[in-house]
Amino acid sequence: MSETAVVVSTFVISYGLIGAYAAYLHLRLRKAER
Amino acid sequence: MTKVRVLFGFAGAAIAVGLWLALTAPADALQGEYSRIINVHVPTIWVAYLAFFVTSVGSLMWLWRKTPRWDRLASSSVEVGVLFTGISLITGMIWGNAVWGTAWDWGDARLTTTAVMFFVYLGYLALRGAVDDPAVRARRSAILGVVAVIQVPLTYFAVNLFRTLHQTQSLRPDGSTMPDEMITAMLVNVIAFTMLYAALLTARLEVAKAEEAAAVESALAGDAVKPPKLSEVKDV
Numbered sequence: 001m002s003e004t005a006v007v008v009s010t011f012v013i014s015y016g017l018i019g020a021y022a023a024y025l026h027l028r029l030r031k032a033e034r
Numbered sequence: 035m036t037k038v039r040v041l042f043g044f045a046g047a048a049i050a051v052g053l054w055l056a057l058t059a060p061a062d063a064l065q066g067e068y069s070r071i072i073n074v075h076v077p078t079i080w081v082a083y084l085a086f087f088v089t090s091v092g093s094l095m096w097l098w099r100k101t102p103r104w105d106r107l108a109s110s111s112v113e114v115g116v117l118f119t120g121i122s123l124i125t126g127m128i129w130g131n132a133v134w135g136t137a138w139d140w141g142d143a144r145l146t147t148t149a150v151m152f153f154v155y156l157g158y159l160a161l162r163g164a165v166d167d168p169a170v171r172a173r174r175s176a177i178l179g180v181v182a183v184i185q186v187p188l189t190y191f192a193v194n195l196f197r198t199l200h201q202t203q204s205l206r207p208d209g210s211t212m213p214d215e216m217i218t219a220m221l222v223n224v225i226a227f228t229m230l231y232a233a234l235l236t237a238r239l240e241v242a243k244a245e246e247a248a249a250v251e252s253a254l255a256g257d258a259v260k261p262p263k264l265s266e267v268k269d270v
Binding site for chain 1: 042053056066071074078114117120121124125128129132230233234237238240241244245247248
């Protein structure tokens, strides 16, 4: 795996986890407000 | 909801600028492209430290005032802090594997104290999940929230107290060995991730408020709103 691929993967994993948590909060809020 | 969207909008713009700077700043002469990982690794652990400090403040305020808003702040901040600690551990392992030749070393003080901090705050969340009574839950987690924050300075200064594998701080009062472009990129990302923390914390607080309101509504309604069981429905 090239250096660039490792760096890009690291960024994708990090932002992906944060995005997934934000989506989880959004869904949890919608469920609570129903 | 609008406030959360505005916060996410600003945080998203700041993250985009930070990402652009992270990918265009010069790479380190020895580490090459891998050095760009610092732009996620350092900001995420900074946010984790901040989140756990906010938890300790919320916990202290709950012990003093006993108002639910401080319990909400403390517990919401832990959840975000655990996420960012986890990301910092993952990015650190990827980076370590590339430049140290190993993803993990239990003999390293910074790695071990960070892992312990991660599991202690996971335990905080497990503790909250295990106690049903809101007042008991708030008191127990507030005590843990105040005590556990000692790990933040311990983790931060672990690299100075025990010189093992992990490097010392990138920015020190006596200057830095990093070029200005790399420092600028890292600092912009620290600000961007702090804004992201503010947005996630605000969203998590809204969830906590909505769930508490739903629980109160459900308790007040009692059995009156429960749908009848199928066996209780008579044929017509």
